[in-house]
Amino acid sequence: MSDLSQIVKAYDVRGLVPGQWDERAAAALGAAFAEVLGTSGERRDTVVIAHDMRDSSPGLAAAFATGVRAEGLSVLDIGLGSTDLLYYASGALDLPGAMFTASHNPAGYNGIKMCRAGARPIGQDSGLAEIRDRAQARLDKNEPDPPAGTGELTRRDLLADYAAHLRGLVDLSGIRPLKVVIDAGNGMAGHTVPAVLGDQALAALPLDIVPLYFELDGTFPNHEANPLDPANLRDLQAAVRAHGADVGLAFDGDADRCFVVDERGEPVSPSAITALVAVRELTRHPGSVVIHNLITSRAVPEIVREHGGEPVCSRVGHSFIKADMARTNAVFGGEHSAHYYFRDFWFADTGMLAAMHLLAALGGQDRPLSELGREYERYVASGEINSTVGDQAGKLTEVRASYPEAETDETDGLTLRFADGSWCNLRPSNTEPLLRLNVEAPTAERMAALRDEVLDLVRR
Known part of the structure; x- marks a missing residue:
């Protein structure tokens, strides 16, 4: 039963x-x-x-x-x-x-x-x-x-109809030629990428696609279709370097998330992609709302404001993001987990449309992605770090008490913000005895110091 x-x-x-x-x-x-x-x-x-x-x-x-x-x-x-x-x-x-x-x-x-x-x-x-x-x-x-x-x-x-809808939202026909390595991880991107970017009707599209693991195989014989784990990006990174590609894209198993590496094989953070796509959407829809979750870089709301948009912070999780998208009629939303939401897509998330926006931005100018991405990467982030904790609430109370100088926010777990611009967030898992830590700071040294301090409190 x-x-x-x-x-x-x-x-x-x-x-x-x-x-x-x-x-x-x-x-x-x-x-x-x-x-x-x-x-x-x-x-x-x-x-x-x-x-x-x-x-x-x-x-x-x-x-x-x-x-x-x-x-x-x-x-x-x-x-x-x-x-x-x-x-x-x-x-x-x-x-x-x-x-x-x-x-x-x-x-x-x-x-x-x-x-x-x-x-x-x-x-x-x-x-x-x-x-x-x-x-x-x-x-x-x-x-x-x-x-x-x-x-x-x-x-x-409906595959052809889906592909036509996405192509109608982002025009890739006028961009410079790009070599793109795409790792489908034996997941559903192996089914959808050829329809959107690679069929014969798009022969004039200036994309040279190098496919990795496009064969549909639910046993995942090459690596798990989980690009959040850095180990699952290694094949993509190596292929980008070997082929001299301009960009690498990795999709998860159901292809609703897209992860990016630059021409050096270095990961581009989902926060940077959120900011980049937000700028593109604000160019088309000036003054619109852009949703970001609590864990995205503080560069995202800064850049949204600089381009005339209105940033709105949401709780982590697609049901919260989508509800806030609909409530505010937001043009776009992004999460640290590489979920990207579009008003033009019923406020739902689509990794493919985010990838197309990235290709359009990269191909619409002459700089490599590593240089383009620096416009949107202003701070140093730890990435998400999980710790097994028996008493989640007790640990949150202990961490909060250890930093009386910090501004606190309990919208989604515990967020501590410091005067130097650093912040950290601890969130309990919904399904496991875990606390998830994210840290961001102006420098790598400050980020590492704050990360290690909080982890010591959580794990001791």
Whole structure:
């Protein structure tokens, strides 16, 4: 019997298959999803479903579809897709959707990212907890699997429509020639990148793409599709140097996040990419709001203001970012984790569109990316550092008391801001006994000193 409290996280479903959940649980979740859509007054006649390349994904998606159809709703199955392709379908067709993927998790995992019509997010506080409870009640009754129901099942390929939509948002035809290494990590970027940047209709596009691991393989035979781990960028970095490329791009497993390395193979921070894309969007939409989360560099709000925009800080997490995007009608939003959100994309995140903006910016001028990026990299950051902690609240109290001179902010964990411009943030994990530390300072020495001081407090 599946315990859904173990796999339904703050923003999505994620767990081991079949150890923590299976097709029976997927069917119960599908039926519960349809029920919640009905009780919220936002029910549509159809739910759109996509899945990634993991071995368990087609079966889980089919079982979820059976649960949806048992409640009288139809299902539009768009087959293999990235998460942002599912968001495109949900937005363009104004349908609720479900994407079957475990994103950057190892091969044994799978999950579901659900959204309402128009790609609006579903999290714990906006329907996911109710879906979990209704599905658990179905499983606890140990009833037979639901019948097919009255809902219809149709299939449609939306990959070309998705690609055309993105190409209509960013014009790459006039840029200088660029050599681009792209590491798909055997994930869904191997399916979407050729459609957006590499098909024969784009033969005149001045991009020389060097593909790494474009073969779809949910066992991830080369490395995990998790570019947050520096070890998973090594092949990309080496290929950029070996090919003399202008830029390297790495996508995670479901291709909703994009990481960047410059011509030297050095990582470009997601905060710098956030600032760069924000400047481009503010050029098109002067005075607009730009969302950034609490962990992004303080260079981001500085640069947004300098270009006439209004920076708004949000809590970490896509459901918070998307809600703030919609509330403020923000033109763009970025997170330290390389999620990038666009008003032109139903306020949803898409790694592909962020990559296209970067290519347009790089190809629209003559400097290498290392020089261009320096315009947006003003401070030194630690990156996220995890520590296992039994008493998260107690440690936060201890750290706060150790720095009485600091300005404190408890919007999302504990943020300490210092007079010299340094800051640190400690956030509890939603699912594990961890505290996540991020530190930024004007110099590398100050960053290292503050990082080590706080880590000593947390870990002793």
